[in-house]
Amino acid sequence: MNRTTLLQIGNVARRSVLRTARQPAQIVPALIFPMFLLAVNSSGLQRATSLPHFPTHSFLTFALAIPFMQGALFSVMNAGTDLASRPASSTAWR
Secondary structure, X not given: XXXXXXXXXXXXXXXXXXXXXXXXXXXXXXXXXXXXXXXXXHHHOHHHHHOOOOOOXXXXXXXXHHHHHHHHHHHHHHHHHHHHOOOOOOOOOO
16 A cells, blocks of 8 residues: 555544544444443343253343444444545545
């Protein structure tokens, strides 16, 4: 990567962090929604651990990776939105 590309990546990342700081409501779906789904699914599917050859005794430990992936997907969606909604005065893409 050349210097110009790294500078553009830094500018886009800085703008994304500033936008998230100005709109903290973007953080809530990425954190709360996956944890809520984990709680609901863990309590509702706990009996699945009694199936033969189920890999663990706790459904919570079995499904723990799902909120991390879902939170990462929400973050990627927010980053894509930030990238697509660049200001009109930006010269990074000209």
